[in-house]
Amino acid sequence: MTTTMHIKARITPWDDHAFVQVFERARDEVHALEEAGGIGDPKAGALVQHRLREAGYPNATVEVLRTPSEALEHTSHWIVLRDG
Numbered sequence: 604m605t606t607t608m609h610i611k612a613r614i615t616p617w618d619d620h621a622f623v624q625v626f627e628r629a630r631d632e633v634h635a636l637e638e639a640g641g642i643g644d645p646k647a648g649a650l651v652q653h654r655l656r657e658a659g660y661p662n663a664t665v666e667v668l669r670t671p672s673e674a675l676e677h678t679s680h681w682i683v684l685r686d687g
Contacts, residue, residue, distance in 0.1 A: 609676075609677060609678045609679075610630070610679050611679075611680050611681070612626070612630070612681040612683055613680070613681070613682050613683065614683045614685075615683070615684050619685060622655075622660060622663075625654075625655060625658045625660065626655060626683055628654075629650075629655060629658070630651055632654065633654070634647075636650075647667075648665040648666070648667035648679075648681055649665070651665050651681075651683075652665040655683075655685075662686050662687040663683070663684065663685055663687070664683070664684045665681055665683050666681065666682040666683075666684075667679050667680075667681055668682065
């Protein structure tokens with residue numbers, strides 16, 4: 604049985620549609636890896652950050668925040684910044 608990670612992401616700038624689409628695509632790719640059992644949080648955030656940078660956003664950052672109770676619930680908050 605695999606456990607699915609749930610994230611709540613705050614994306615800045617949220618109105619840069621191209622950046623948001625690249626983030627969503629990277630998140631979906633990493634989620635697929637996670638379901639296959641190959642990656643877990645917070646490594647998922649680091650991989651999404653790497654994918655954003657590869658896609659032309661060299662200053663993009665993904666900060667993963669989790670409280671102990673969120674860890675037990677398999678939930679985390681991501682702060683995603685296009686310009687670091």
